[in-house]
Amino acid sequence: MTLLLTGYEPFGDHTRNPSATVARELDGKEIAGREVVGRVLPVEFDRTGNEMEELIAKFEPEAVVATGLAAGRSAISVERVGINVADCGGTPDNADAEPRDERICAGGDDALFATIPVVETVSTLLDSGIPARVSNTAGTHLCNNVLYRTRAHLEREEMDVPMGFVHLPLTPAGAAEKAQDGEATSGGSVQPSLPLAMQKEAVTRAFETTVGN
Numbered sequence: 001m002t003l004l005l006t007g008y009e010p011f012g013d014h015t016r017n018p019s020a021t022v023a024r025e026l027d028g029k030e031i032a033g034r035e036v037v038g039r040v041l042p043v044e045f046d047r048t049g050n051e052m053e054e055l056i057a058k059f060e061p062e063a064v065v066a067t068g069l070a071a072g073r074s075a076i077s078v079e080r081v082g083i084n085v086a087d088c089g090g091t092p093d094n095a096d097a098e099p100r101d102e103r104i105c106a107g108g109d110d111a112l113f114a115t116i117p118v119v120e121t122v123s124t125l126l127d128s129g130i131p132a133r134v135s136n137t138a139g140t141h142l143c144n145n146v147l148y149r150t151r152a153h154l155e156r157e158e159m160d161v162p163m164g165f166v167h168l169p170l171t172p173a174g175a176a177e178k179a180q181d182g183e184a185t186s187g188g189s190v191q192p193s194l195p196l197a198m199q200k201e202a203v204t205r206a207f208e209t210t211v212g213n
């Protein structure tokens with residue numbers, strides 16, 4: 001049995017994306033007796049959903065957790081819901097697409113809930129000493145997109161595969177790099193961060209909570 005984990009490549013003004021590193025580093029590892037397939041998705045509205053569908057067809061995972069970067073958030077955010085909206089919010093995707101107030105799927109459900117145990121995962125993370133929270137919005141960029149599209153795909157195909165999305169904060173190195181552009185040396189603020197090892201543990205626990213130890 002496999003567990004499918006995806007991260008995203010860097011996008012916008014980010015030169016790195018911890019979700020890609022986590023996916024690469026957990027690829028091939030074992031979690032709860034299953035093999036992790038870790039892959040990095042393109043930050044492109046026209047490609048991401050299709051690539052995810054291909055990965056699901058190829059690896060037939062028992063559970064899917066997609067991840068991405070939410071710079072500025074201070075905790076691991078386990079997303080509750082994906083909405084039927086594509087809006088780049090001023091950050092073009094990596095193919096320069098800039099959707100504004102579009103529907104992901106015309107006539108589709110307004111919103112689709114994640115089917116991993118969202119609340120239980122957050123409780124597990126907090127018990128493990130990892131700052132975490134339920135998030136009620138994954139935004140309207142690619143992170144929301146892959147959550148909504150994958151849930152819609154699994155429902156259409158009548159596949160009983162739990163799927164969810166986890167937003168990761170910056171790493172300390174990422175926060176330091178971002179602070180170079182700001183006023184930190186004059187007393188300005190620095191964005192919150194969590195170490196990569198903790199981010200990896202959070203993703204591991206999310207899978208364990210979903211499929212059992």
Ligand code: PCA
Nearest residue numbers: 008068069141142143144
């Ligand atoms: N974060 C963006 C898209 C890719 C990523 O890692 C988001 O939150 O939608």
